[in-house]
Amino acid sequence: MSTIAQRFIKDVALVTGAGSGIGEAAARRFAAEGAAVAVIDINATAATQVAQSIVDAGGRASAYSADVRSAQSLDEAVATITKEYGEITVVFTAAGVAGSKIPSHELPDDAWFGVLDINLTGTFFTIRAALPSMLRGGGGSIVTCGSTSSFVATLGGGMAPYRASKGGVKMLTQTLAMEYASKGIRVNCVCPGAVVTGLKQNTATLVPAGVTDSALQVAGGNKLTVPMGRYGEVNEIASVAAFLASSDASYITGQSLLVDGGVTAE
Known part of the structure; x- marks a missing residue:
């Protein structure tokens, strides 16, 4: 399928949010490096198209x-994945939403839980479901998907649920890394900045659908300043997720790696 390194030739990789965006790019990257990939998405049609x-x-x-x-x-x-492919060895939790920019004092309960239930609880549920298989198989690697919002809260209101959820993902990552290090399971977090996906779920910044030129998108009126002068691409996030999941990162656990074009360095 590819001439790139085959780091996952013996692995079974579970990827959520794999029907589009960062999750899709990661599913393709793991497959290109030899993994058997479980493409998971709430959108069955999208998941089927990516897998096919x-x-x-x-x-x-x-x-x-x-x-x-x-x-x-x-x-x-x-249960179905393990019957088809064997024990799971790699997990990437890419499913997520940004939510709406509603001021906190006006935020309804469903807007809060709508984001937390997917971004944070959904991350935990995914990992919890996969852990017994990983333990039976002797270990593996988990990569969660955080954000620059796991580290900083920029000016502007209405992002409390998103930022709280991504801060929670970072701490969940560290907690699980400590809990399962002795079991041969590494847990790390990739934290993207603004990324061109055509969707809204992978970045705190609302990215206009259909815009594919990252340099033009930054120049087109978004107030977020990226030192590198462009938004990230999904493949750039997927490659970092693949690194963290691979044996090249064998002595790395409990870490959250920012991939943001220098935004948080300012």
Whole structure:
């Protein structure tokens, strides 16, 4: 399928949010490096299309429709995955939403929980579902998806649920890393800045759908200043997730790696 390194030739990789955006890019990257990929998304059609395109390109992948807000949905998906491919060794939790820019004093309960239930609880549910399989298999690597909002709260209101959820993902990552280090499971977090996805779920900055030129997007009126002069691309985030999941990062756990074009260095 690819001439790039085959770091995951013996691995089974579970990727949530894999029907589009960063999750899709990561699923393709893991497959290109030899993994059997479980493409999980709430959108069954999108998951099927991604999995089929991976297979058509010579890779190994199957689609699974699951809602990360539902522990039962994830448990059922994991049971099917392990029957098809064996024990899970890699997990990347890319499912997420940004939510709405509603001032905190006006924020309804459903807007709060709508973000937390996917970004934070969904991350935990995914990992919890996969952990028994990983423990049976002798270990593996988990990569969560944080954000620059895991570290900083920039000017501007209305992002309390998103920022709280991503801060929680960072601490969940550190906690699980400590809890499972002795079991051979590493847990790290990739923290993107603004990324061109055509969607809203992978960045705190609302990215206009259909815009694909990252330099033009920054120049087109967004107030976020990126020192590198452009937004990130999904493949740039996927490559970092693949690094953290691979044996190249074998002595790294509990870390949150910013991939933001220098935004948080200012």
